[in-house]
């Protein structure tokens with residue numbers, strides 16, 4: 280057996296159900312970088328191809344126009360450095376055959392997510408040395424051997440999708456061993472909460488179990504000529520010996536997540552939120568009547584204490600203590616409806632409606648997500664922009680302008696406070712820069 284994994288701030292110890300768990304070896308402060316790992320393999324969403332470099336995944340800009348691989352014309356790079364990095368890593372083994380493969384009937388017959396898996400598996404295999412076929416050995420400390428040491432998903436004998444042919448082809452045994460670990464171990468790679476690809480980060484998969492009330496979150500950083508880097512950040516102070524968990528799924532999937540855990544990950548989540556929701560049973564649906572909707576929204580805001588606290592600190596209410604009449608806010612459709620109304624009304628310039636619904640949505644986020652969860656920070660920024668747009672569209676002056684500026688400032692202060700915990704990530708000109716730009720405008 281390989282040596283137990285141990286890092287400066289974390290160590291792996293046994294877990295009753297999930298084999299192992301990563302616990303803190305000392306107190307980790309909010310915002311600490313717990314782990315930083317490069318991706319073993321990544322793949323872009325089809326919609327991102329040609330918009331992002333296939334190596335470093337940075338977006339094309341006016342100054343950095345992507346250039347295509349002259350061999351296949353299907354991979355795009357920032358420059359020769361990015362191209363060379365990927366050429367050496369795996370592209371040289373698939374360049375000639377890539378177009379024929381993706382236009383083949385067997386590839387075309389795959390569903391969208393299977394196509395992503397097929398290309399991710401192709402990238403992974405093409406960068407393996409033929410000497411590691413059929414299986415990497417256990418004493419090898421490479422990322423690949425960590426990957427094959429991961430727990431496989433719950434479905435037995437899962438058939439891998441076809442992969443881009445390379446020479447020599449890996450054994451069926453190796454492909455099955457790799458693919459059986461895709462569903463429950465791989466990550467969605469995102470920038471400021473927008474997904475742009477999928478990736479394999481074996482060490483992070485080996486270390487972190489799931490919780491719907493996670494104390495850490497993953498972010499991705501993009502640097503020239505490098506593969507995407509995953510960083511795991513503490514969302515709050517983590518005590519010595521406390522387990523460090525990531526959210527595998529959006530904690531807002533209050534009802535549908537239970538089935539996804541069982542089908543995709545093969546476990547029943549026993550976090551405090553899941554136990555509470557399971558004990559409640561069927562969740563009452565949110566009302567349809569406008570008056571009842573407005574009463575529910577008022578009640579939620581009062582429970583969370585959003586109005587009183589927004590000027591001081593963000594509240595941290597307990598979901599488990601809510602009254603029976605508030606339960607419909609925990610129906611998954613409630614957040615969906617609030618988000619849709621918020622986006623639609625702010626897009627259509629109905630700023631007063633957007634702000635009203637947006638504050639209720641903020642209360643719901645605060646109730647459901649753990650402290651410093653990035654969704655809360657991003658939403659606070661959206662509220663600041665909505666309030667700002669409302670003011671400039673109505674050309675306010677005098678006291679009204681002062682009040683408006685103060686409200687925008689409060690939203691921005693909280694947005695920064697939350698988003699600073701995760702810190703800079705993803706694409707250039709992200710929310711932290713947007714906050715700065717708005718603050719500069721306010722100070723003019």
Ligand SMILES: C[S@@+](CC[C@H](N)C(=O)[O-])C[C@H]1O[C@@H](n2cnc3c(N)ncnc32)[C@H](O)[C@@H]1O
Nearest residue numbers: 296297298299430463484485487488489544546
């Ligand atoms: C990414 S791996 C986690 C690493 C794993 N602890 C190990 O020892 O390699 C994902 C798998 O761990 C298990 N797992 C993760 N979180 C869990 C949880 N909260 N409860 C039970 N099992 C969990 C499930 O089997 C899941 O498919």
